[in-house]
Amino acid sequence: MATLQASGIMGSSSSSSSYYDRREGIIRATLNVPRRMTDISLPGLRTKGIVEELELHNFTDRKLSPIDVNTFKRNDNSGPDPLVIAKLYAILEAVADRVEMHKNIGEQRNNWNSLLLTSINTLTLAAATMTGISATSAIGGGAPAAALKLSSTVMYLSATGMLSIMNKIQPSQLAEEQRNAARLFKQLHNQIETIIAMGNPTTNDVKEMMEKVLALDKAYPLPLLGAMLEKFPANVDPAVWWPEQRRRQARGLDGKKGWNGWNGKLEEEMREIIGVIRKKDKADYLRLGRKALKLNKFLAISGPVLTGLAALGSAFVGSPDHGSWAVVLGVVAGALASVVNTFEHGWQVGMVFEMYRSNAGFFKLMEESMESNLVENDMERRENGELFEMKVALKLGRSLSQLRDLAASSGKAEEEIEEFASKLF
Template structure:
């Protein structure tokens, strides 16, 4: 009981930590988006002013050109960092972690309320805490989840389920308390979850990831081109293309960033699909564990968290 109370306190602390960090990373997303859009639009405006001043024969525009180029380069650097850490996806990860740690907190409270906890209960709860820590790490450097994975896998936040017998649903099983009709129905549900539900969310997650990659690359490329164009505004050898590149590329970069980070929150959507696929993977493992468990008392132990 004392060990369970210790784990309960640690879980409650993790709930608060993930909640606070989730809010912080959501603020990062809003502040970075606002700052980058302001820099991009201001740089595009200054490029247009510099071009107008050159055409009208006004005062030297070197300072305006330099300021515009510096703003575009700053926006490019900030976009590259933002694309690497994906603040909207980080915020969604912390929201999921907060919800799952709250569920675990309630489970431990239920065990304590029932009374007579065993060492296996303590071990199981500790394994769940460690699995959640691994699935949703708090630090960024060195522990952050890969934001653009090569292979899309469901999120896994539960410990490996140790079974007393080999995996497999197609072999003969001895009588274990369930009738054949119920086992057949559960096997059908298992097949639907694996072939349809989980596969659908992984497919949608793949599409969201491709869109996120495209927008993540297009933003810095456009601002980099805009910086190049703004640097050559007024040059007699390059004509009007520098003005067009400096203004239009900057505007397109702002639109691209708006679509990615504000209108669709693509990183957050990808994490949501990955998490939903993980839920169906957990259901799949839970059903499989029940179908392959011969001990009637143990059957049903693998509940869905």
């Protein structure tokens, strides 16, 4: 412990001296001042040691200090957690792999649609031709007519079975599902990269990204058996590929507390846009989706029925009692089946239905996102208002001024608004 001693006034000139006592470890100092300053008195100097002085300043309170005096390392958590970063990169790799999987499988199922359509139409038209030839050959009778008749019947039955399977799985719709999944996984991939680039991610970010991956896996499954989406649902609902909207973590962009970019005008603007999306955009795509589903159901049933009737007709070709109608049924039903099959799978009606359903889901997601921000009373837990408004405008294909004009016109209009919220699709 060091001790500071002050002596009285010594000598006629000011001077100072000091020495070190090895045995006691004490530094002793002497301070001399001029005699003419004898009328000045020095207050008593405190003789507490350095350690006591540090205790008075609370420097030894390790809980409050960001510096560990023993290890000289910082105890604050201002930097990113390496484990959280590692988990996000693991999710990033899984998402990138899923993008490739959905892309490859989407191409494969699109090839299914083309190959099955070509094969079934070839079988059907060949069977119709053989039915007609067997009818003309049946006049003379003999083995050739029977062989043609049997071959056409077998080909019709094969086409009926293949067409039933094709109409059940809807390859064009499957391909559209995989295209949507690849696009959404790419979007999620970019979101994770943004979180890492902005710095200081948390365990909540890891949990949120995991939930989004699992929600996408459930919405767009890869296997067919046991997991395939219903291709002819009783009700047409928007596609849902996101987890349940939960309360956000408080994290402002600038670290300042306040209204976080929100005000009463912006809240009212978002409410008006929600109304337009719900009444116009989402409702219109659900209406179109119901029409596409009804058409697809009709075509999916008509194709196998026509090829089945054609097979029945070809089996009775040459019969004395049913010869005339059997030929007509075997040839005409086969030709109509080719037309129906081409219209359904060549024009990809199933893909159109899935596109409408996915577009309705896009607007449902926007609606839920805006509502989740509006119902949150803690402004710091909302997404930044200015940033959120810009995102909404970009998703709808509008500028900020156009977005505000849409909200203003929908709020003042007494009759049904004619303008859709989205200008993209």
